[in-house]
Amino acid sequence: MASSLSPFLRLPITDVTSGLISHQIFGRCSVQEMQLMDCLEAYGLDRGLIKCRCYIDDFKECQMMTKQFARFMAMRKERDRQIHCGILTGEKKYVTPRIDSY
Known part of the structure; x- marks a missing residue:
């Protein structure tokens, strides 16, 4: 997880292009990603991987x-x-659920 959050070599180009790989545009996992990033910002990367484990798990579940x-x-x-x-049997084999059953 740490390798996907912090680049190996930090350059100005990595700072400029780091916002391109984000879930904020798509909207499905944007809330979980913001909670994870806020927690990691508060604790730092090394401590945050331990302290923010629940946010990391929620974000991974949203992605995968x-x-x-x-x-x-x-x-x-x-x-x-x-x-x-x-x-x-018969026609009951592959019946789709009713619309209001969710």
């Missing part, structure tokens, strides 16, 4: 969506199990 993918795979595995056991 590992929990959402694990939930999707668990639902798919359960549907395949029900199809294999014969619980879901």
